Amino acid sequence: MHRYANPLRFQRIADALLPWIAVALLVLTPIGLYQALVLAPPDYQQGEAARIMYVHVPAAWLATFTYALIAVASAIALVWRHPLAEVAARAAAPVGAAFTAIALITGSVWGKPMWGTWWVWDARLTSVLILFFLYLGYIALHDAFEDPARGARAASILALVGAVNLPIIKFSVDWWNTLHQPSSILRLDGPTIAPSMLWPLLTMVLVFKLYLALVLILRMRGQLAERRIHNLRASGAGG
Amino acid sequence: MRFRKRQRLVLLVVGMLLLSGATALVLASLQDSIAFFATPSELAARQVEPGKTFRIGGLVVEGSVVREADGTVRFAVTDTAEEVPVVYRGLLPDLFREGQGVVALGKLAEDGTFVASEVLAKHDEQYMPREVSDALKEAGYWEDQKEAENAR
Numbered sequence: 001m002h003r004y005a006n007p008l009r010f011q012r013i014a015d016a017l018l019p020w021i022a023v024a025l026l027v028l029t030p031i032g033l034y035q036a037l038v039l040a041p042p043d044y045q046q047g048e049a050a051r052i053m054y055v056h057v058p059a060a061w062l063a064t065f066t067y068a069l070i071a072v073a074s075a076i077a078l079v080w081r082h083p084l085a086e087v088a089a090r091a092a093a094p095v096g097a098a099f100t101a102i103a104l105i106t107g108s109v110w111g112k113p114m115w116g117t118w119w120v121w122d123a124r125l126t127s128v129l130i131l132f133f134l135y136l137g138y139i140a141l142h143d144a145f146e147d148p149a150r151g152a153r154a155a156s157i158l159a160l161v162g163a164v165n166l167p168i169i170k171f172s173v174d175w176w177n178t179l180h181q182p183s184s185i186l187r188l189d190g191p192t193i194a195p196s197m198l199w200p201l202l203t204m205v206l207v208f209k210l211y212l213a214l215v216l217i218l219r220m221r222g223q224l225a226e227r228r229i230h231n232l233r234a235s236g237a238g239g
Numbered sequence: 240m241r242f243r244k245r246q247r248l249v250l251l252v253v254g255m256l257l258l259s260g261a262t263a264l265v266l267a268s269l270q271d272s273i274a275f276f277a278t279p280s281e282l283a284a285r286q287v288e289p290g291k292t293f294r295i296g297g298l299v300v301e302g303s304v305v306r307e308a309d310g311t312v313r314f315a316v317t318d319t320a321e322e323v324p325v326v327y328r329g330l331l332p333d334l335f336r337e338g339q340g341v342v343a344l345g346k347l348a349e350d351g352t353f354v355a356s357e358v359l360a361k362h363d364e365q366y367m368p369r370e371v372s373d374a375l376k377e378a379g380y381w382e383d384q385k386e387a388e389n390a391r
Contacts, residue, residue, distance in 0.1 A: 041368030041369070041370070042368065042369070043366055043367065043368070043369075044367055044368060044369040044371070044372035044373075045334060045339075045362070046334070046362070050366060053366070075251060078247060078251060079244060079247045079248045079251055080244060113332075113333055114332065114333065114334055114360060114362055115332060115334075115359045115360055115361070115362070116330075116331075116332030116333075116335075116357075116358070116359045116360055117357075117359055120275065120359070121275075122275035123273050123274075123275065160251070160254075160255065161258060163255075164258055164259055164262045168262075168266070175266075176270070176273045176274045176275065177274040177275050177276050177277075177278070177296060178275050179275055179276075179342055179359060179361055181361070181362050181363055181364045182363075182364045183364065184364040184365075184366055187364075192364045192365050192366070193364075193365075193366040193367070194366060194367035194368055194371050196368060197366050197367070197368070
């Protein structure tokens with residue numbers, strides 16, 4: 001019974017939260033898009049192209065945030081063998097991979113007109129590409145074993161090893177000369193972005209975070225149901 | 240059962256510490272090759288033989304851009320301490336302008352001029368509407384702010 005105590009409680013909390021998250025997302029998405037695409041002023045140098053930031057930055061933040069989530073959940077799964085942590089890590093991986101891809105693609109589309117190139121091998125871009133491959137490796141490793149428990153353990157270890165990449169991504173623009181600009185928002189001396197552009201960006205960040213929460217809950221519910229079916233089948237076949 | 244949990248936790252923490260330490264050492268020793276470009280000061284401090292391909296980055300010196308009739312562009316790149324003259328023939332990115340950051344790929348000629356085969360614009364972390372940048376310039380804050388940026 002102990003095995004199911006926590007997933008059951010998760011189900012109850014998730015069921016209660018889901019409608020609120022969905023409503024908040026429905027309300028905030030059009031507001032955020034209107035702020036980003038209409039209200040926010042064009043940049044003094046980049047003009048309208050700066051608007052790519054309103055997708056690129058939230059996607060890149062979610063890419064690293066989701067990986068941090070997977071790493072923490074993997075540590076909990078490895079040490080305390082908590083089944084819910086395993087489910088959470090596994091459910092988050094494809095979502096994180098998708099956001100990493102979005103960050104890479106939008107960055108590339110912005111880079112061509114602004115930098116003059118689609119891609120360079122500087123520390124920031126390369127470390128984010130590695131993050132994308134880590135996601136793919138994590139997903140592949142999960143399914144590479146006959147025994148799902150062994151696959152989960154191998155993938156959890158990979159997730160933890162890959163976690164050293166997170167500080168490298170964040171500080172790559174400070175530690176080395178890169179083509180990518182340093183952080184405009186999370187910096188010690190305060191944001192270097194005008195408030196009229198910062199607020200739409202923060203709204204979009206919230207929209208992306210809510211979307212992650214929504215998809216994560218839905219995917220976790222699906223996987224828990226799958227596990228239950230699997231267990232029922234196994235006990236049915238045995239008895 | 241409790242003991243095994245603690246054992247796994249200790250193993251995990253020690254493993255992560257060793258891994259981060261090893262990564263930090265590797266990154267520290269690769270410092271130079273990870274850097275995307277060299278600054279004019281680094282170039283001055285270190286003798287680089289002509290003909291070796293590398294990237295140089297810095298701000299385009301105000302008033303240094305000369306466009307010749309055959310499409311060749313001459314300008315100087317600075318990190319406020321040292322200056323390097325650059326010559327380039329080709330299309331420049333939209334953001335290329337005096338006082339802005341650029342990264343050029345190329346090699347040194349015998350006379351110390353950097354012959355670029357590719358010039359990329361480096362955007363800084365300043366985002367603001369045009370009215371704000373105009374207002375800052377009018378109030379005289381602009382140069383101070385840029386200067387402070389460069390000093391870091």
